[in-house]
Amino acid sequence: MIRYLIVTAILLGGAAPIAGNAQSAQADTPTLVQPDKAKTKGRFVKAVLAKVGIIPKPPVKVSFNRAWIDAQPEAKGDEQWSCLSEALYFEARGETVKGQFAVAEVIMNRVKSSRFPETLCGVVNQGTASGRKYQCQFTYNCDGYKNVVAERQAFERVSKVARAIIDQAEGTGSLTGGATHYHTTAVRPAWSRTYKQTARIGVHLFYRHNYRTAKND
Numbered sequence: 001m002i003r004y005l006i007v008t009a010i011l012l013g014g015a016a017p018i019a020g021n022a023q024s025a026q027a028d029t030p031t032l033v034q035p036d037k038a039k040t041k042g043r044f045v046k047a048v049l050a051k052v053g054i055i056p057k058p059p060v061k062v063s064f065n066r067a068w069i070d071a072q073p074e075a076k077g078d079e080q081w082s083c084l085s086e087a088l089y090f091e092a093r094g095e096t097v098k099g100q101f102a103v104a105e106v107i108m109n110r111v112k113s114s115r116f117p118e119t120l121c122g123v124v125n126q127g128t129a130s131g132r133k134y135q136c137q138f139t140y141n142c143d144g145y146k147n148v149v150a151e152r153q154a155f156e157r158v159s160k161v162a163r164a165i166i167d168q169a170e171g172t173g174s175l176t177g178g179a180t181h182y183h184t185t186a187v188r189p190a191w192s193r194t195y196k197q198t199a200r201i202g203v204h205l206f207y208r209h210n211y212r213t214a215k216n217d
Contacts, residue, residue: 061170064098065097075156077162083125085159087138106180106181106182107123109208177199178198184204184205185203
């Protein structure tokens, strides 16, 4: 109720009128609003409405640098966000911010593809059910070592990357040319000879299948 009254007051142009106020006698007097002031007021109203959840918040525009990441609020989310954050930590925490976004994009591209599981956790954990060493999609999940987050600051940063990707922040989703695979420049897996390379960012090379379907496979 309080939120409604606040928003209503803003939309009406200020605080609600007080009974008996001498200014009420001037209610019929037209007030001219300068164009610049009108624009400023409009932006203010939209910001307030977005903050209280009445209209969607404007999309965040991403800058692929450490300063932008550090300026973002603490990231939070559900299980899917946690799975993506963990994958980015173990797969790309030593990469540049742009490289981290690129790896996150690959995981999201897999979710969108009919060739892979339909959820972030499903994609990240694909192949782990067999229990066989090095037989999963992301080797940190099946290399025989316990997954321990030892660098808290690095995790906080990649978790912000995960949040931005999930929220489809402006500027994300177009770094890798639809890639669904990647590897570091230190190795050359057999599949890299048959897939199409789409990008090179940091120490990672990115690939997709040589053909694509209507479902962006």
